[in-house]
Amino acid sequence: MQKAGSSAADQLAEFERRYSRRGLLVRYARGRVKNFGNRQIMTFSGGFALALTEGPVTGGAAVLIALFGELVDCLFLSRLPRLLESGFGIRKLLVISTVTAAVQALTIVACVLMAWFGDQSGLSPLFTIAFLAGASINAGLVLPFHRSAGTVRLIAYALATAFIFFFDALNAPRIDSVHFLNAGGTAMLGFMVALFLSFVNRGFETHRKTTLRLIEQGQDLMRHQKEAQQLSLVARNANDSVIMSDANGRIVWTNEAFSRITGYSAAEARGRLPAELLNGPETDLATSNAITAALMSGKPFRGEIQNLTKDGQPIWMDVNMVPIVDSDGNIEMTVAVERDITSGKIHEQELAAAREAAEEGARVKADFLATMSHEIRTPMNGVVGMADLLSETRLNTEQKEYVDTIKNSAAALLAIINDVLDLSRLDANKMTVHPVDFDLFACISETVRLIRPQAQHKGLKLTLKTLSEVPDLVNADNGRLRQVLINLLGNAVKFTETGGVDLRLSVEDTDLGHIATIEVEDTGIGIPAEKLEHVFERFSQAEADTTRAYGGTGLGLAISRELVGLMGGRLTVESTLGRGSCFTLRLPLGLPDRTGGSGSRPVIAPRHRALLQGRVVLVADDNRINRLLIAKFLADLPVRLEFACNGQEAVDMAVRLAPDIVFMDMSMPQMSGVEATRLIRGNNGAHPPIVALTANAYDSDRKTCLDAGMNDFLSKPIGRSELVSCLLAHLNGPASATEEHRSA
Ligand code: ADP
Numbered sequence: 001m002q003k004a005g006s007s008a009a010d011q012l013a014e015f016e017r018r019y020s021r022r023g024l025l026v027r028y029a030r031g032r033v034k035n036f037g038n039r040q041i042m043t044f045s046g047g048f049a050l051a052l053t054e055g056p057v058t059g060g061a062a063v064l065i066a067l068f069g070e071l072v073d074c075l076f077l078s079r080l081p082r083l084l085e086s087g088f089g090i091r092k093l094l095v096i097s098t099v100t101a102a103v104q105a106l107t108i109v110a111c112v113l114m115a116w117f118g119d120q121s122g123l124s125p126l127f128t129i130a131f132l133a134g135a136s137i138n139a140g141l142v143l144p145f146h147r148s149a150g151t152v153r154l155i156a157y158a159l160a161t162a163f164i165f166f167f168d169a170l171n172a173p174r175i176d177s178v179h180f181l182n183a184g185g186t187a188m189l190g191f192m193v194a195l196f197l198s199f200v201n202r203g204f205e206t207h208r209k210t211t212l213r214l215i216e217q218g219q220d221l222m223r224h225q226k227e228a229q230q231l232s233l234v235a236r237n238a239n240d241s242v243i244m245s246d247a248n249g250r251i252v253w254t255n256e257a258f259s260r261i262t263g264y265s266a267a268e269a270r271g272r273l274p275a276e277l278l279n280g281p282e283t284d285l286a287t288s289n290a291i292t293a294a295l296m297s298g299k300p301f302r303g304e305i306q307n308l309t310k311d312g313q314p315i316w317m318d319v320n321m322v323p324i325v326d327s328d329g330n331i332e333m334t335v336a337v338e339r340d341i342t343s344g345k346i347h348e349q350e351l352a353a354a355r356e357a358a359e360e361g362a363r364v365k366a367d368f369l370a371t372m373s374h375e376i377r378t379p380m381n382g383v384v385g386m387a388d389l390l391s392e393t394r395l396n397t398e399q400k401e402y403v404d405t406i407k408n409s410a411a412a413l414l415a416i417i418n419d420v421l422d423l424s425r426l427d428a429n430k431m432t433v434h435p436v437d438f439d440l441f442a443c444i445s446e447t448v449r450l451i452r453p454q455a456q457h458k459g460l461k462l463t464l465k466t467l468s469e470v471p472d473l474v475n476a477d478n479g480r481l482r483q484v485l486i487n488l489l490g491n492a493v494k495f496t497e498t499g500g501v502d503l504r505l506s507v508e509d510t511d512l513g514h515i516a517t518i519e520v521e522d523t524g525i526g527i528p529a530e531k532l533e534h535v536f537e538r539f540s541q542a543e544a545d546t547t548r549a550y551g552g553t554g555l556g557l558a559i560s561r562e563l564v565g566l567m568g569g570r571l572t573v574e575s576t577l578g579r580g581s582c583f584t585l586r587l588p589l590g591l592p593d594r595t596g597g598s599g600s601r602p603v604i605a606p607r608h609r610a611l612l613q614g615r616v617v618l619v620a621d622d623n624r625i626n627r628l629l630i631a632k633f634l635a636d637l638p639v640r641l642e643f644a645c646n647g648q649e650a651v652d653m654a655v656r657l658a659p660d661i662v663f664m665d666m667s668m669p670q671m672s673g674v675e676a677t678r679l680i681r682g683n684n685g686a687h688p689p690i691v692a693l694t695a696n697a698y699d700s701d702r703k704t705c706l707d708a709g710m711n712d713f714l715s716k717p718i719g720r721s722e723l724v725s726c727l728l729a730h731l732n733g734p735a736s737a738t739e740e741h742r743s744a
Contacts, residue, residue: 008219015215019208022090028145029077029097036074039138043067046111046131053120062111069107073100094148101149105156108135116164125182128164132157133189140197144204161186241317241338247331249273249295261317261340263310274336280308291321298323298331304341316345362427369424373417377695378623380417381717384410385629388720414717419555423538425699426562432699433477433567437592440474440516441466444505447482451489460493461500468506474514475590480563484571485518487556488583492522494550499523499580507589514589521582527575535573536561613638615731618659620650620676621693622668626716630663633720634727647671651679658686661730663714663723666694666705674708681709689730693718 017023043066051059077100080093108131116128139153165183169175235242241258245251251269259265262278269277279288287305294301301321306314321336387406395403425431448464455462485503492501504519527535531542538558557571564571569587617639619630627643634641642657644650646668654662654676662680664673677690691712692705702713714726 008215008222011215011218015212022084024145025090025094025097026081026084028142028149029080031142031145033074033078036070039070040067042131042134043070046115046127049127050111050115050118054114054118058114058118062114065107065110065114069104073097073104076100094146097146098148098152101146102152102156105135105139105153109156109160112160113164125186129161129182129186129189132161133193136190136193137196140193141200143197144201158190161190238337241340243269243274243336243338245274245334245336247333249334251277252333258338261309261315261338262307268310278307280306280312280314282306282308282314291319294321295323295331295334298325298329304345314342315340316342366424366427369421373421374695376413376417377716378626380410380414381629381695382625384414384717384719385625385633389629389632416553419553419559422559422563423555426559431563431566433480433563435475435477435590437473437475438478439472440507440589441470441505443478443482444485444503444518447485447489448503450486451493454490455493455501458493458497460496460498462489462493462503463500464503464505466505468508470505470507471514473592474516475592476587477567480567481587484560484563484585485520487560488520488585491556492520492524492581492583494552496522496524496580512588513591516585516587516589518585518587519582520585521580523580526577526579526581527573528577529575532573532575536571609638612727612731615639615661616642616657616659617727618642618644618650618653618657618662618688619693620644620647620662620668620673621665622646623665626665626693629718630723633718633723637724637727639727647673647676650676651683654680654688655683655685659688661688661727662690663693664690664710666692666701674704677705677708677710691726691730 018027043063047059047063047066049059050062077097080097083093084090112128112131112135115131116122116125136154136157139150139157141150143150165179165186169179172179236255238255239257241261242253242255243251243258244253250271250273254264254266254269258269262269264277275288275292283306287303290303291301291305300323301319304316304318307317309315317338318341319336319338321334323331323334326332383406387403387410391400391403391407422431445464448462452462489501489503499522501520501522504517504521506517508515508517527542534540535542536557537554539554540558541552541554561571564585564587567587569585571583571585573581573583575581617634619627619641621627621630621643622645627645631641631643642653642659644653648671650662650664650668650673651671653659664677666673668676673692673694680690681687689711690709691714692702692710693714693716694701694705695716705713711730712726714722
């Protein structure tokens with residue numbers, strides 16, 4: 001290949017060398033020198049003729065004169081190639097060789113004149129004219145090689161001819177027909193010489209051009225051959241399988257990769273249809289049809305298809321098929337390049353299976369947590385409620401301490417359950433925020449009040465300072481804000497032994513609402529600098545040794561940060577070990593949506609008792625303890641309490657008693673609370689507010705209840721004040737509930 005390519009280049013170089021000005025000059029010189037002997041045949045023939053007619057002296061003189069001219073010219077020309085090589089300028093050599101050509105032409109002219117004016121030879125002009133014609137042809141033949149040398153010779157011979165006729169006419173007594181015939185004959189001969197020379201010169205030019213074209217075509221051909229060979233090399237050695245099929249789709253050529261992948265040799269494949277050879281029962285019919293349709297319409301096809309190897313193994317191929325069409329648009333052949341993507345496919349399938357398994361795992365985990373939390377919350381409802389009721393009875397100090405311990409332990413257990421449940425919601429992206437209008441200052445001061453007993457118990461000062469104006473109402477998820485603040489304040493009190501905890505609140509106004517900055521600063525144990533960011537990680541405690549003494553799960557801050565993130569805010573910390581920490585919460589708050597209900601719930605006031613007078617409250621719960629608890633919680637209210645033990649009973653009683661409000665447990669035997677609610681809502685009778693009572697605390701449960709037609713949602717364990725607030729909110733209407741809350 002390499003050789004063929006370089007020989008084409010050599011040919012072109014040789015051509016350029018031969019046809020350059022320099023090449024032509026050298027060829028002229030060598031040609032003249034080489035043909036020196038041939039030309040002397042003419043010299044000696046002419047000299048011999050003159051010797052016969054004019055005598056040996058004239059003949060010998062003519063030969064010597066002609067030889068002199070030839071020698072001057074040829075001696076120089078024989079040295080010319082070497083002069084060129086030694087660096088002599090080409091222009092100078094052209095001029096000198098033109099001069100020597102002129103000298104040689106003049107010697108010929110001299111011989112011609114000797115013949116013309118000779119006594120005997122002058123009688124017949126044929127000898128002279130023929131001699132001149134021969135010399136002209138000789139001079140003209142070298143014109144393409146050395147234009148000026150040829151031209152100067154032709155001029156000399158033409159002038160000599162003209163001079164002869166002119167002189168002859170001048171000296172003749174009169175111009176007769178012989179003169180005219182001689183002149184006419186000479187002119188015709190001259191014309192023929194000119195024609196012949198022009199033909200020869202055109203032939204030379206045509207030859208030059210043809211040679212060049214052939215060389216160039218040869219080069220193109222070789223380039224194409226080289227490309228074709230390279231392409232065939234690529235196809236042969238490609239890692240992908242290459243199949244060439246004829247217009248009827250039958251295989252004409254396959255490469256080695258095809259045999260390696262499919263197990264079929266090229267000979268076995270030749271003449272077969274790819275589909276009959278490779279398609280198996282698993283091959284997707286739609287893809288197979290798409291390939292056939294693309295082939296019929298002469299369009300390319302790209303896609304994945306499952307094939308079978310010779311020994312029946314399924315393989316996945318990425319097929320790239322291109323039809324080759326002729327100038328009339330008919331398909332000449334099809335080239336298919338197919339890549340074995342079996343391992344990629346298997347990997348893809350394994351990944352999909354792994355993803356499905358992981359999703360299934362997450363689902364199972366979430367379900368498990370939901371079930372566990374439900375199962376734990378239901379008995380906890382009994383524990384917390386009963387402890388609440390017990391603490392309201394007359395108890396001695398020791399009994400009071402026991403009850404308090406039960407309440408604290410239950411609260412701690414519930415906090416852990418809530419944290420774990422929150423985490424599982426966050427992981428499953430099921431956590432949503434529920435913004436409501438609420439009183440920001442009231443929310444924060446209530447939270448501070450909640451934590452104050454713990455602070456006082458440790459002898460710590462807990463203060464709340466506002467550093468700016470605080471709007472009356474803002475819009476955000478007050479429940480989640482309270483949860484975060486309880487965590488921050490709880491930690492601050494937990495990790496501080498002396499000094500106190502400050503909560504500072506400031507609110508900036510923006511066009512879209514407000515931004516609250518809440519700082520919780522303590523004078524406690526502090527956090528080492530390198531642990532600062534780790535405290536926001538799950539199950540992470542700053543210094544296990546120190547903090548173990550304080551208890552905790554290491555979940556609170558992780559949940560708080562994610563909750564704050566969900567609400568569009570940021571939670572950061574600064575701390576000095578041994579001196580205290582400051583947690584900063586920046587939270588965007590919306591402007592109040594005054595059409596919405598209040599997020600805060602009222603507490604019972606004596607003047608509302610009249611409004612509750614004689615109202616019928618239906619409670620549907622299959623759990624006896626829960627029914628007992630609610631009965632106790634509402635015992636001092638002037639309402640009429642009715643109980644249903646399952647969904648069907650609840651529906652019947654809702655029709656029969658037309659209650660003012662229904663508290664409905666979600667999961668009950670025979671008929672669930674959700675189903676019972678749907679039936680009640682489907683009835684034509686009264687439509688009391690229905691409030692779900694449930695240990696299922698997911699947002700999706702809340703949605704199910706509301707979709708079934710319930711109005712509100714209380715999650716177990718339910719506290720007394722929460723239940724009473726809910727009752728008031730629904731029986732009195734939200735406006736009066738808010739009024740009550742603000743006056744409380
Ligand atoms: P827990 O308090 O249940 O361990 P948190 O996520 O609320 O979990 O806190 C994680 C860790 O951050 C704590 O264990 C403690 O090491 C550190 N920490 C949190 N708040 C404070 C604080 N106010 N002062 C010192 N360390 C704190």
